[in-house]
Amino acid sequence: MKHFIFEDKEYKIDPRFRSPVNRGKRRTSLRALMRAGGGGGRGGGIRRIKDIRQNCVVKMHYSKSLEAHKAQLFNYLRREGTGKDGGRAELYGTPAREYYQNMSAKNFRIFLSPQSRDADLRTLVKSFVKRLELQTGYKLYWQAAEHYNTAHPHAHILVNGADKDGKDIIIGRDIVKTYMRETARDLCTAMIGSRTPSELKSDKEKEAYADRWTKLDEKLKGIIIGNKIYLEYAGGSDKKNRFINRIGHLQGLGLCEWDSGHYTVKKNWEEELRIQGRYNCYLDSRRELKYTNALNLKLYEPAKHGMITGRVTKIYKTDDVSDNHAILLEGINGAAYFVPLFNKPEGVKEKDAVSVKSWKNQAGRLRPFINQRTMESLEREIKKEGYTSPLADAVIKMTNAERGKGAGYDR
Secondary structure: OOOEEEEOOEEEEOOOOOOOOOHHHHHHHHHHHHHOOOOOHHHOOOOOOOOOOOOEEEEEEEEOOHHHHHHHHHHHOOOOOOOOOOOOOOOEEOOHHHHHHOOOOOEEEEEEEEOOOOOOHHHHHHHHHHHHHHHHOOOOOEEEEEEOOOOOOEEEEEEEOEOOOOOEOOOOHHHHHHHHHHHHHHHHHHHHOOOOHHHHHHHHHHHHHOOOOOHHHHHHHOOEEOOEEOHHHOOOHHHHHHHHHHHHHHHHOOOEEEEOOEEEEOOOHHHHHHHHHHOOOHHHHHHHOOOOOHHHEEEOOHHHHOOEEEEEEEEEEOOOOOOOEEEEEEEOOOOEEEEEEOOOOOOOOOOOEEEEEEEEOOOOOEEEEEEEOOHHHHHHHHHHHOOOOHHHHHHHHHHHHHHHHOOOOOO
């Protein structure tokens, strides 16, 4: 009972009590645990284990259009200039006739792009499809092609929306985010081995020059106060040099500048980089603006921005896997909007006057819809709302010139 004291009719632990167990051994065990990354101390917590598996980009999109399904199969997968020899890519997978006879409107497009060129794409694709069938229980109709027309050779897999048992195929986002990506990395690693220390170092250095949000940016945030970067808190010379390289790249992207003795980041620099990670032409679109300051470019959000009106400055195809497009719309209100679309905008050309508004699809999600406008209708809206933006002024001048000279607009 030495470790208890009796107080107020209750037993309480005596704070003066010390166990007779050898405390030296206990301390040694604790130090060993800290060294192993199991506790606090100088190690700062649990030691992180490096993931040395090969990297592989995996994306998936789906469509419910038979026309789009056929376009993918007959045109996109085998288009000229994508094959290893510069010709058409070769299709493989389910026997061609069997696939054609069972094509449904619903289809899935899966994109695999290993970081290493040593990974054999055909082996990767076949192994990946087998694993996907085991995971989902479906017996898939599929066709694939390898494309060699970019810096990173990659494969496209087209999966029919109904399997060989007639089941409607459903592949959730969690399957893509977890199972597909992890499986692709494991398969690449099994083929060519883990990344070497030099490859890991190279990957870390490449982060400084990425046009998207990276782990290095997360660390950079730790030495930013307000919007100023304090390099004196960067740590060792290696880390500081990586930050300096990153800052230089951010300057090139227009997201950082030198001001009053400090590097300063743009207010929404993180948001811009994250958007660029989703749409690889977003940052480039700022350089296409003709009437609007790049600081006023926004990613169009239907629920937030509602209806927007202006002129189409540029049309982009934003994804090689899907039919996703985007338009760069400069608004008569002085803002510019990068508007993601889920297919190519039909009948819309650059310099067209349009309005974009949102509608709810069957799943209850808001989707942008484009309406053609005339320059006269833009002029009326400008005068009604009292807009004085550079585009608003240009529209007024164009409509006045049309009425005065009978000439066509500056299209």
